[in-house]
Amino acid sequence: MTLSPTSAGGLAALEARLRQDLAWLDLPAKRWVPPQTRDGLPVLDVAIIGGGMAGLAASTALTHLGIEAPIFDRAPAGLEGPWATTARMETLRSPKQLTGPALGLPALTFRAWFEAQFGAGAWEALDKIPRLxxxxxxxxxxxxLGLDIRNGHSVTRVTPRGDGVVALAVAGPDGDNTVYARHLVLATGRDGLGGPTVPPFVRDLPRNVWAHSSDEMDYATLRGKRVGVIGAGASAMDSAATALEAGAESVDLLIRRADIPRVNKGKGAGNPGLTHGHLALPDEWKWRIRHYVNVQQVPPPRGSTLRVSRFENARFNLGCPILDVTRRDGELHVRTPKGTFVLDFLIFSTGFRTDLFARNEFAALAPHVRLWRDRYTPAAGDEDTELSDSPDLGPVFEFQEKTPGACPGLDRVHCFCYPATLTHGALSGDIPAISEGAKRLAQGLAATLYREDAEQHFAIMQAYVEPEVFGDEWTPAPPPAMEPAR
Structure with missing residues (x-):
């Protein structure tokens, strides 16, 4: 759907209302965290890695509480997150009315932004939100909001220290620098603590004959090619449709299951009780809920699936797990229980894994992070690698040490991305509850920073001398008359 703005001043009026709303709420609060330095350098209150939706919401929530929270993102301005780079869906899956990162401010919602430009009628006619x-x-x-986002800055190493700060090695437009922060938030997305998952046989294939669905890639290079897409989720459908639209000769979806999932069980569980109550659930219930969602799997959106099936040269091959792949004369021979497919290119829509050891920037903390496998052993038959690999986080999304005392300062690093889901619920990456997650993070960090500086804040209170009463507001009464002595 292509729309033209109906009012040139619509966004200006909305921004004026947003400023008024913030003023009425007295937001943002004044800065209150005592400044610090290390090695002659200023120390940030909080640093955030990642300027996508989660990073934006976290920075805003912290700023509103009077806490400095700049964002470091390696992407150019306007290309943070996956939406304009690796995401290939036509529209979002989430219902349009969800308020996303608005943090309770009506003027900050997508709906307000949309209606300001295109009107209420266009909103009513809108089905799903277009990705771009x-x-x-x-x-x-x-x-x-005037957020402080430092684009073109890659954090190449994260080093928790025992003196109350986290050191960040940052490569930016001005060269390599060290940045200190009292706390660090990782708002690094779906693959924020690892990377794409691919089957072992991929190691034997040259990189020019396969891609993961999360790779930045020009799909025009697939024109005239026979493409295989492994998977049946949303990213598989989006990748298949993009390849077909780019002129692929054919696309074979190779789907391990005998059928494509039909029901999104996670959507059926979404309510404020789960949003606010998941953190306090016993381990058994946390595991049971998330494992059930994983086993049932999330179906691809109907629109994404129809986008593929409208092509006659798209084939849905069910019950086709890959047994092996060999390369002969430049072709890929993909063997499955239902026969061998001869293809030119493979796209793996096989999700992501959590593996801190796979990320060089986390080398200093990877050996010390406590995972759920260190905390909980599921019942036989309920094993789940994704859940076992998830970090066992504290109440402010903070990493915890596997061996107490082995990595001082590790709890100053906070995981506000998808791998936090088992501990906290789906608050740190998906649209429905991102505001609740950002508020939980910001309020927890505000409490932590205040506790760490309690002595200084007490001294500030003791030194506070601004009077509210000046002594001229009353006239002292004369003393009562003395009774004569008897």
């Missing part, structure tokens, strides 16, 4: 329009909204979100 969502990215436009996030760009506006950043601009309207």
């Amino acid at each position: 329009q969502w990215m436009d909204y996030l760009r506006w979100y950043r601009q309207a």
Whole structure:
């Protein structure tokens, strides 16, 4: 759907309302965290890695509480997150009415942004939010709030220290620098603590004949090629459709299951009780809920699936797990229980794994992070690698040490990305509850920073001398008359 703005001043009026709403709420609060330095350098209150939706929401929530929280993102401005780079869906899966990162501010919602430009009638006619329009909204979100995002800055090493700071090695436009922060938030997305998952046989294939669905890639290079897509989830459908639209000769979806999942069980569990109650559940219930969602799997969106099936040269091959792949004369021979497919290119829509050891920037902390496998052993038959690999986080999304005392300062690093889901619920990556997650993170960090500086804050209170009463507001009464002595 292509729309033209109905009012040139619509966004200006919305931004004026947003400023008024913030003023009425007295937001943002004044800075209150005592400044610090290390090695002659200023120490940030909080640093955030990642300027996508989660990073934006976290920075805003912290700023509103009077806490400095700049964002470091390696992408150019306006290309943070996956929406304009590796995401290939036409529209978002989430219902349009979800308020996303608005943090309870009506003027900060996608709906307010959309209606300000296109009107209420267009909103009523809108089915799903177009992907690139969502990215436009996030760009506006950043601009309207004046967030401090430092683009083109890659954090190459994270080193927790025992003196109350985390050291960041940052490569940016001005060269390599060291940045100190009292706390670090990892808002690094779906693959934020690891990378794409691919089957072992991929190691034997040259990189020019396969890609993961999360790779940045020009799908025009697939024109005239026979493409295989492994998987049946949303990213598989989006990758298959993009390849077909780019002129692929054919696309074979190779689907391990005998059928494609039909029901999104996670959607059926979504309510404020789960949002706010998951953290306090016993381990058994946390595991049971998340494992059930994983086993049932999330179906691809109907629209994404129809986008593929409208092509006659798209084939849905069910019950086709890959047994092996060999390369002969430049062709890929993909053997399955239902026969061998001869293809030119493979796309793996096989999800992501959590593996801190796979990320060089986390080398200093990877051996020390406590995982759920260190905390909980599921019943036989309920094993789940994704859950076992998840970090066992504290109440402020903080990493915890596997061996107490082995990595001082590790709890100053906070995991506000998808791998936090088992501990905290789906609050740190998906649209429905991102505001609740950002508020939990910000409030917890505010409490932590205040506790760490309690002595200084007490001294500030003791030194506070601004009077509210001046002594001229009353006239002292004369003393009562003395009774004569008897």
